Amino acid sequence: MMVGPSTCRAFELPAAGELSIGRDDGSDIVLCDGAVSRHHARLIAHDGEVRIADRNSRNGTHVNGARIDGPQLLANGDEIAIGGSILVVHLPRPLPRGLQANAVAEPAIKRLALGDREVIVADPAMSDVYDLLARLGPSDLSVLVCGETGVGKENAAFAVHHYSRRAGPFVAINCAAIPEALAEAELFGFEKGAFTHAVAAKPGLLEIAEGGTVFLDEVGELSLAVQAKLLRVVQTRQVMRVGGLREREIDVRIVAATNRDLEAEADAGRFRRDLLFRLNDSLVVLPPLRARPREIGVLARAFLDAACRRSGRPPLALSAGATRWLETHAWPGNVRELEKTMKYVAVVVTGRSVEEHDLRLAVDQGRGRAPLTLVPDPDRAPPPITDELRGLEAQRMRDALDRCGGVHTRAAALIGMPIRTFTNKVKRYGLASRGTRKP
Numbered sequence: 233m234m235v236g237p238s239t240c241r242a243f244e245l246p247a248a249g250e251l252s253i254g255r256d257d258g259s260d261i262v263l264c265d266g267a268v269s270r271h272h273a274r275l276i277a278h279d280g281e282v283r284i285a286d287r288n289s290r291n292g293t294h295v296n297g298a299r300i301d302g303p304q305l306l307a308n309g310d311e312i313a314i315g316g317s318i319l320v321v322h323l324p325r326p327l328p329r330g331l332q333a334n335a336v337a338e339p340a341i342k343r344l345a346l347g348d349r350e351v352i353v354a355d356p357a358m359s360d361v362y363d364l365l366a367r368l369g370p371s372d373l374s375v376l377v378c379g380e381t382g383v384g385k386e387n388a389a390f391a392v393h394h395y396s397r398r399a400g401p402f403v404a405i406n407c408a409a410i411p412e413a414l415a416e417a418e419l420f421g422f423e424k425g426a427f428t429h430a431v432a433a434k435p436g437l438l439e440i441a442e443g444g445t446v447f448l449d450e451v452g453e454l455s456l457a458v459q460a461k462l463l464r465v466v467q468t469r470q471v472m473r474v475g476g477l478r479e480r481e482i483d484v485r486i487v488a489a490t491n492r493d494l495e496a497e498a499d500a501g502r503f504r505r506d507l508l509f510r511l512n513d514s515l516v517v518l519p520p521l522r523a524r525p526r527e528i529g530v531l532a533r534a535f536l537d538a539a540c541r542r543s544g545r546p547p548l549a550l551s552a553g554a555t556r557w558l559e560t561h562a563w564p565g566n567v568r569e570l571e572k573t574m575k576y577v578a579v580v581v582t583g584r585s586v587e588e589h590d591l592r593l594a595v596d597q598g599r600g601r602a603p604l605t606l607v608p609d610p611d612r613a614p615p616p617i618t619d620e621l622r623g624l625e626a627q628r629m630r631d632a633l634d635r636c637g638g639v640h641t642r643a644a645a646l647i648g649m650p651i652r653t654f655t656n657k658v659k660r661y662g663l664a665s666r667g668t669r670k671p
Contacts, residue, residue, distance in 0.1 A: 247277060248277055253272050254269055263314060265317065268291075271287050272287060283304055286300055294312070349390060355525075358518075361388065374488070375514050378494075378516070386404060388489075388518060398443060403440055403444065407450045416458060420473055438465060438484060448487070451489065462507060467510065495508070521567055522562050528559050531571075539579070542578075543579055548584065551586065553588040554585075554586045626663065633658075
């Protein structure tokens with residue numbers, strides 16, 4: 233059944249074969265709508281199942297409100313949105329129970345093709361995030377992406393650039409990696425003779441991104457002096473090179489990201505509130521990996537398969553125990569840590585499957601910690617349980633400090649420990665030597 237702006241029609245699905253949908257007069261289902269591509273989508277019936285596939289249309293095909301990126305299994309009552317028309321699926325008989333389960337599960341996994349990048353989305357919260365990014369893309373709004381380290385903030389920023397259709401480049405700038413003394417020259421450029429080694433003029437990264445998108449990763453790490461000059465650029469869309477005498481017009485889209493609470497940083501005087509207002513036309517929050525457990529197994533499988541291909545080895549299986557461990561581990565490093573873990577096991581595992589102990593070893597080595605013993609000694613008495621509890625507590629505190637950038641108050645609050653107790657135990661366990669700080 234198709235419901236359009238001015239019509240309502242029914243189309244019979246074949247037992248096997250395809251129905252083409254588009255603006256072209258030769259389509260089986262013709263939609264006279266400027267938002268519909270000439271060859272927009274196709275319905276595929278095969279072996280008692282019906283799928284919808286988009287044909288690289290300009291505005292996409294949506295099923296139950298979610299944009300699809302590959303053939304998608306349909307169930308009774310599914311709504312397909314194409315332009316201003318809605319197609320409602322009415323199957324002649326219910327699908328068998330197994331097929332109904334697939335119809336529910338399959339739409340939960342989407343592979344988003346963003347230029348030369350592919351992003352796997354398998355959680356409703358992340359699906360909502362990327363739907364929002366697709367809507368924000370064509371606008372001129374600045375976007376602030378917030379989330380823990382490793383959650384995928386750069387992919388989110390690139391999605392904004394991809395959906396914007398800007399012809400210029402996507403320039404990613406790690407603000408935390410630029411030495412403060414060089415930050416102005418790197419961001420804004422410099423003229424010949426501006427300083428001792430300035431033997432020629434050089435455009436800054438903001439100029440290089442002309443016509444495209446600038447991604448300011450870890451923007452909270454910029455000094456207040458650089459923040460003030462960045463504010464001027466954001467306000468006027470003009471940049472002044474170091475040592476320059478005139479401002480240059482720039483046309484760039486700005487997307488910023490941080491793992492800090494910039495509101496709290498502004499309250500503490502460490503981040504300019506006026507710059508925060510300018511960068512935060514739209515706030516996008518990426519949930520940590522532990523809050524989207526549906527994605528863990530899907531991402532792990534994809535990372536492992538890719539790593540095996542790069543290593544030139546046959547695919548590895550994930551044992552049931554390994555899968556359970558993946559889904560229950562906290563993943564303080566989020567998606568980045570999961571990908572790193574899968575790369576490691578793809579190289580070092582000698583069997584045909586990945587076991588739980590392989591994952592534990594990979595995570596430990598990824599954090600620079602070797603296990604006390606790689607092969608357990610059956611004749612050796614186990615350590616006292618109090619030692620194990622202290623080790624577990626120290627590990628939880630270390631993970632909390634890693635996730636909170638070394639800030640004691642935030643780490644203590646994260647694991648529900650009084651700050652005085654937390655501070656005392658940091659000293660007792662020797663965690664302060666890792667460069668943590670107390671603010």
